[in-house]
Amino acid sequence: MTPSEVGSASLRSPDYAWPLWPVVPLYPYGRRRTLRTEIVPGTIWTFDQIQGVFYVVTPIRMTVVKLEAGGLLVYAPVAPTAECIRLVRELETVHGAVRFIILPTASGLEHKVFVGPFARRFPDAQIFVTPNQWSFPFNLPLSWLGLPSGRTHCLPTDSRDTPFGDEFDYDLLGPIGLGLGTFEEVAFFHRRSQTLLLTDTLVAIPPEPPPIVQLEPYPLLFHARESACDVVVDTPSTRRKGWERIVLFGFYFRPGVLDVADWGATLREAAKASDRSRQAYFGLYPFRWQTQWQASFAALYNEGKPFVAPVLQTLILNRAPQATLDWALRVANWNFHRIIPCHFAAPLSVSPYQFLQAFEFLQGAAQLPARSQAPSALPEADLAL
DSSP: OOGGOOGGGGSSGGGGGGTTGGGGGGGGTBBBOOEEEETTTTEEEEEEEEEETTTEEEEEEEEEEEETTTEEEEESSSOOHHHHHHHHHHHHHOOOOOOEEEOOOOSSSHHHHHHHHHHTTTTTEEEESSSSOOOSSOOOOGGGTTTOOOOOOOOSGGGGGTTTTEEEEEEEEEEEEESSSSEEEEEEEEETTEEOSSSSSBBOOOOOHHHHHHTTHHHHHHOSSSSSTTTOOOHHHHHHHHHHHHHHHHSSSSSTTEEEEEHHHHHHHHHSSSSOSSSGGGOOOOOEETTTHHHHHHHHGGGGBBBOOHHHHTTGGSHHHHHHHHHHHHHSSSOOOOEEEEEEEEOOOOOOOHHTTTTTTTTTTBBTTTTOOOOOOOOOHHHHH
């Protein structure tokens, strides 16, 4: 079948509607599926959706934790579609109401945008946000950004000063100045399950397309093509090929193994394209992958080991290397054996030492413990942009 023949009828259900998509206009725009997964039986669940640009789709994840005192804590809400809220209500029926909602970042717009609408579906929940929140182009009060006044609070420095401090430790990374605002993220440690919750600082790449991405495979097939004239057959290997290229796009924006055709060649090819539908961008497909692109993916994938995304390595965390490593060392003092980040693979079976190793790219700018080894560098050609 051609990519345009891949069904999208399931996305027409009102259960998936997200009417506020123009605030942050990311694919899949006004329709979002939600996939709930039980991570720790009766204790921790993840809720995955997707987001992206030009079919470069990645998972975005909310984590829900059952509290020993009863009720639920929500870390990093996703779009509160009817389907998502129904899946949360099912947990409430068994485990108690949503009591706390955490916004764990000061800079991640793709996380901030959902907190206000999500909180309004749970009017008795208290909202806790990282300090130093900001908005662009105007720095507006949190209530103007949709967060309910009267029940929205900044996370105090000491986790013991929160109503959930007897079950969680947390530690703030930042603020790190970005010019327009600051980067800040809070790591949450759930003691009973020995689980670390992170937002953007650490990720790992799954070798296969995540289940939430495979629910609507059109983006995988779109990026599996060699040219606009290709007729793509939907097979597991084709989906995997599309996923690997999406990963390279997502982390590097323009990896060194990608060439982009000029407009003249792109338009001429579009006229001969096998699919010139609106869904296929009218046949426009300027991407030309070099033969060694899979080696570039293999270097980034690195056997599924956790790492810090290139954009954080080269543009953000390197601005405050010692503060970042001090934070990583404090987090590594917690006795966790599982990490749930907000993007890509989860859960990750990661020890505190393995977590600390992911920050070895900062060697030379700051000091790591002597036992750490030299980091494995990502290809310079891929990092160029």
